[in-house]
Amino acid sequence: MDFGKLFELVIAASLVNNFVFTRFLGLCIFFGVSKKMETAVGMSITFGSVMVISAALIWLVYNMIMVPLELTFLKIIIFIGIVAAFVQSADTIMRKVSPGLYYKLGIYLALIATNCIIIAVPLINVGEGYNFIESISFGIGSGLGFGLALIIMASIREKLELANVPKVFQGTPISFITTGLLALAFTGFSGLITL
Amino acid sequence: MTQSNWQIFKNGIFTENIIFKMAISLCPSIAVTNNLKNGLLMGIAVWFVHVMVGLTVSVFRKFIHPRIRIPIFMLIISLWVTVINLILAAYARDVYKEIGLYLQLIVAFASLLARAEVFASKNKVTPSFMDGMGMGIGFTIALVLISFFRELIGQGSVWGWEIVATKPLLILILPAGGFFTVGLLMGLFNWMDVKFGKAGRHH
Numbered sequence: 001m002d003f004g005k006l007f008e009l010v011i012a013a014s015l016v017n018n019f020v021f022t023r024f025l026g027l028c029i030f031f032g033v034s035k036k037m038e039t040a041v042g043m044s045i046t047f048g049s050v051m052v053i054s055a056a057l058i059w060l061v062y063n064m065i066m067v068p069l070e071l072t073f074l075k076i077i078i079f080i081g082i083v084a085a086f087v088q089s090a091d092t093i094m095r096k097v098s099p100g101l102y103y104k105l106g107i108y109l110a111l112i113a114t115n116c117i118i119i120a121v122p123l124i125n126v127g128e129g130y131n132f133i134e135s136i137s138f139g140i141g142s143g144l145g146f147g148l149a150l151i152i153m154a155s156i157r158e159k160l161e162l163a164n165v166p167k168v169f170q171g172t173p174i175s176f177i178t179t180g181l182l183a184l185a186f187t188g189f190s191g192l193i194t195l
Numbered sequence: 196m197t198q199s200n201w202q203i204f205k206n207g208i209f210t211e212n213i214i215f216k217m218a219i220s221l222c223p224s225i226a227v228t229n230n231l232k233n234g235l236l237m238g239i240a241v242w243f244v245h246v247m248v249g250l251t252v253s254v255f256r257k258f259i260h261p262r263i264r265i266p267i268f269m270l271i272i273s274l275w276v277t278v279i280n281l282i283l284a285a286y287a288r289d290v291y292k293e294i295g296l297y298l299q300l301i302v303a304f305a306s307l308l309a310r311a312e313v314f315a316s317k318n319k320v321t322p323s324f325m326d327g328m329g330m331g332i333g334f335t336i337a338l339v340l341i342s343f344f345r346e347l348i349g350q351g352s353v354w355g356w357e358i359v360a361t362k363p364l365l366i367l368i369l370p371a372g373g374f375f376t377v378g379l380l381m382g383l384f385n386w387m388d389v390k391f392g393k394a395g396r397h398h
Contacts, residue, residue: 022370024226028219028305073281076302077273084269116222116303123299168385169378172218176378183371 006137013141016192019117020149021183026117030150031175033108040154046108048143050090051121054083055139058122059132079122087112117146152182200325207329214337214377215384219305224341225373227294231354234342235335236290240279240298242331247275248307249327252315259316268311269302276302306330341376 019025033043058079066072091109094102112118121142125135156178165174211217214224223241228234251271252259259267280298284291291298301307310330315323346352349367351359366372 024222024370024373025300027221027225031218031221074277076277076280076299077270080269080273080302084266116300119303120296120300123296127296166382168389169382173378173381173385176374176381180371180374180378183374184366184369187369187371 006133009134009137010141010144011192013138014145014148015186015189018145018149018186018189019120019142020146021179021186022190023120025120026115026146029115029117030153030179031172034150034153034157034175037151037154037158039108040150042105043108044143044147044150046105047112047117047146048140050083050087050109050112050118051143051146052136052139054086054118055121055125055135056132057086058082059125059130059135062122062126063132075123075126076119079119083112083118117142149182153179156182200322203322203325204329207326207331208333208336211330212333212337212384213306213330214334214341215381217306218381219309220334221377222300223294223297224338224377225370226297228338228342228345228373228376229349229368230346231339231342233290233294234338236283236287237294237297238331238335238338240283241301241304241334242328243279244272244275244301244304245307245310245331245334246324246327247278248272248311249315249323249330250320251275252311253318253320253323256316264312264316265308268308268316272304272307272311273302306334341373341380344380345372345376 013019017023020027020030029043029047033039061078061082062072062075066075066078071078087109091102091106094106094109121139122135125138130138153175157175160174160178169177207213209216213220220241223237227237248268248271251274252268276299279301280295283298284295310326314326318326343353345367346354347358348364349369349372350365351357364372367376
């Protein structure tokens with residue numbers, strides 16, 4: 001396996017094609033939980049791990065079961081089923097095995113099942129025809145990128161609370177404009193790697 | 196429910212506009228709105244799914260056991276998303292190539308699940324249909340508005356036809372421009388609410 005290519009894939013998924021700033025996915029969560037640093041960190045850890053594991057799981061199901069049986073047209077239904085089942089079981093297992101961790105991260109798990117980036121990772125993996133290791137690297141890169149975006153945004157929004165914003169722009173509108181500026185900054189990464 | 200069908204319909208367009216008021220299902224509002232054609236097609240796809248999910252859920256609402264309702268709603272949503280995906284992949288190939296990923300991701304729309312849970316599972320078929328229509332049209336209007344501005348100012352054209360020869364502000368069709376446009380339009384809607392909404396609120 002070419003290690004350099006995997007590294008490129010991770011960098012490309014996290015910086016160049018950052019999920020939030022250039023692919024615009026997971027925006028609901030991005031605006032919803034980026035108000036406090038603590039929640040942002042918890043969210044990125046949970047999201048990253050779910051992304052990687054579900055990428056691996058879905059790759060196996062897709063290539064071992066769905067392709068041989070020619071069921072690929074059902075991919076949307078099956079992917080969302082797998083993610084929902086996985087999140088539900090992770091929730092149950094975490095509650096039994098480590099209640100401390102569950103107390104910290106459990107609430108984020110519930111939000112994950114219907115989130116577009118979790119579904120987007122396997123859909124892109126399948127669309128690009130990545131192999132198993134590449135799929136996992138793409139999951140890692142996407143998780144890192146999403147975490148980075150969330151943490152940057154959370155640290156800005158903590159300061160934004162104190163700023164004097166015009167009344168009609170308070171809340172979501174000003175966060176959108178802030179994100180626009182961040183996206184502009186992230187445009188600088190395009191051209192870093194050409195896949 | 197004492198609301199008339201017309202009120203339910205209007206509710207989706209103005210009071211609870213998915214993008215500008217509720218600020219959910221935002222991903223496609225930026226991702227596919229760099230030109231009017233994509234924006235309109237995405238809006239219509241979401242409209243279709245909203246209406247069909249509302250209808251299906253309300254037809255079967257008596258048979259869905261409350262404890263397993265969420266997985267069943269998900270199943271219904273993904274069924275209709277698959278249907279619209281296959282239709283568009285067959286009949287609008289070139290647009291599908293650009294926005295296909297986002298069309299598949301309609302399945303993860305918070306607004307679909309929310310309306311199924313809050314409205315369609317508790318109401319008869321006709322109000323659910325009107326609710327789906329209102330929500331869908333509200334969403335389509337929002338997308339058309341955003342993509343109209345972005346295409347006009349970013350590329351100087353509307354629906355691919357050139358209006359001005361130069362490209363006035365190229366930044367607006369870049370990713371960052373989408374965030375700016377939505378932020379500014381949200382501000383505009385809030386301003387209109389403050390300015391003109393007072394009379395409507397006391398009826």
